[in-house]
Amino acid sequence: MGKATGRWDFEWVYNEQPHTLRRKEILAKYPEIKSLMGHDPQLKWVVSGMVLTQLLACYMVHDLPWKWLFFWAYAFGGCINHSLTLAIHDISHNVAFGNKQARLNRWFAMFANLPIGLPYSASFKKYHIDHHRYLGGDGLDVDIPTDLEGWFFSTPLRKVVWLFLQPLFYALRPLVVNPKPLTQLEILNGVVQLVVDVLIYYLWGLKPIIYLIAGSLLCMGLHPISGHFIAEHYMFLKGHETYSYYGPLNSITFNVGYHMEHHDFPSIPGSRLPLVKKIAAEFYDPLPQHTSWARVLWDFVFDDSIGPYARIKRQYKLVKQE
Template identity: 70%
Template sequence: MVSPQPAKYPEIKSLMKPDPNLIWIIIMMVLTQLAAFYIVKDLDWKWVIFGAYAFGSCINHSMTLGIHEIAHNAAFGNCKAMWNRWFGMFANLPIGIPYSVSFKRYHMDHHRYLGADGVDVDIPTDFEGWFFCTAFRKFIWVILQPLFYAFRPLFINPKPITYLEVINTVAQVTFDILIYYFLGIKSLVYMLAASLLGLGLHPISGHFIAEHYMFLKGHETYSYYGPLNLLTFNVGYHNEHHDFPNIPGKSLPLVRKIAAE
């Protein structure tokens, strides 16, 4: 897909601005999960796990894509980049695992060097492609997808730790400890299970494979225009996103409408 030029479609340039609604959506999602943490603290374990998969996983997966939006400074704009970093740490809290700052660093490489070996850690390694080659092994790979996504950068393209990553980690660990202290182990397990289940074998997680699976040689990025975009900040509009990463997900359907090519 050839990227359309903003000069050809001046309307597209007007879409390159922050999405203030993103701030309130993220805040409401965090508050929703806090309420869920309180609700599950006295439930039977079977309902804790069921709630984590049926409800919490949807919120936490959606939150990771909200953090993706924040990584592109869609909340407060490029002129307030640090506000986006702090807000990303806030959005990170109900996920349970510190990653928002690191994601920002590696995700920019994904856009600059799409598919480049040793740089783009969004793409499975040669070992993953070699080992997970049967239907059963691929099934296991999908289940373990969040672990591969978390640890792949450490093996493929490790980066020096920054002070923001330290702050992100301290804030997240402190939050996790507070959840355990005030609400108990069930709330903590619900939070972590919602992230692991929601990013693994889950209907919403299909976009991880669909976005950059090379069905046709030379076509590295694909889009999805179905209803799950309502839960994922339009991440399905992936060709449009890679063409114009400065446009918030909310406006990507307009990009497709303006410049369908």
């Protein structure tokens, strides 16, 4: 458990991200894919049902013993909360109400944020656009670990700790890599979240708050669903920086596993990404893909060639966005 990973730097490349070119090629051959773009009218109802389920769970867990509280937070509530973060990911592309209702999408993302327990949605939107526009961009894409993470979390045991602490790194890394001014939407997000948390505490006490926050942190850390964080962009094969997963966990994660398709067409809702793969199968079938998120986590920990440094990076000759 003490052997260090064989990587001591990121994989630096000097070409553009592959998604721009592939998008053009696919649209030239299959222009009908444009019809898949736009909002998903079912998304708001699915998300609302998940939020209401968690509010009901807050009532049901308020008198549970602590050991069962954490069990259900990890096994049930955290899975819903992780799924809600992926709904927020979808909503950040305006697919809940469409591009003409951008503000409504932001407010609905705050509603989806409520069971997570901590304000998240407005900040995610602010940085996620850079992840698509500047994929792998040094100092721009905050999805990429820092040099400190790559250097220190280089043994199997340390990589397990890194996986467990993933929510912490995702929250703090933007402040180090690419700090941006606080926005009014982020302040509103924080105020709304605080008001709802206080209301839940007033109605049912501390345990529901612990249930929500603990579930979010646990299921975005060392949990099978969290395998998607590693599966999406960590370089399991040299030269390949984005990977898709087509397994059953897509059914509870808004098809985030169709990640190659998502980066090619970010304005297409997750519910329609399987159609992209079906229409343009010859573009996606030959590409490397993952078959198990749990296996991804195992390989990440025990494969010496994979670690926080196993990411493709590039320099963008652009003015850094404020």
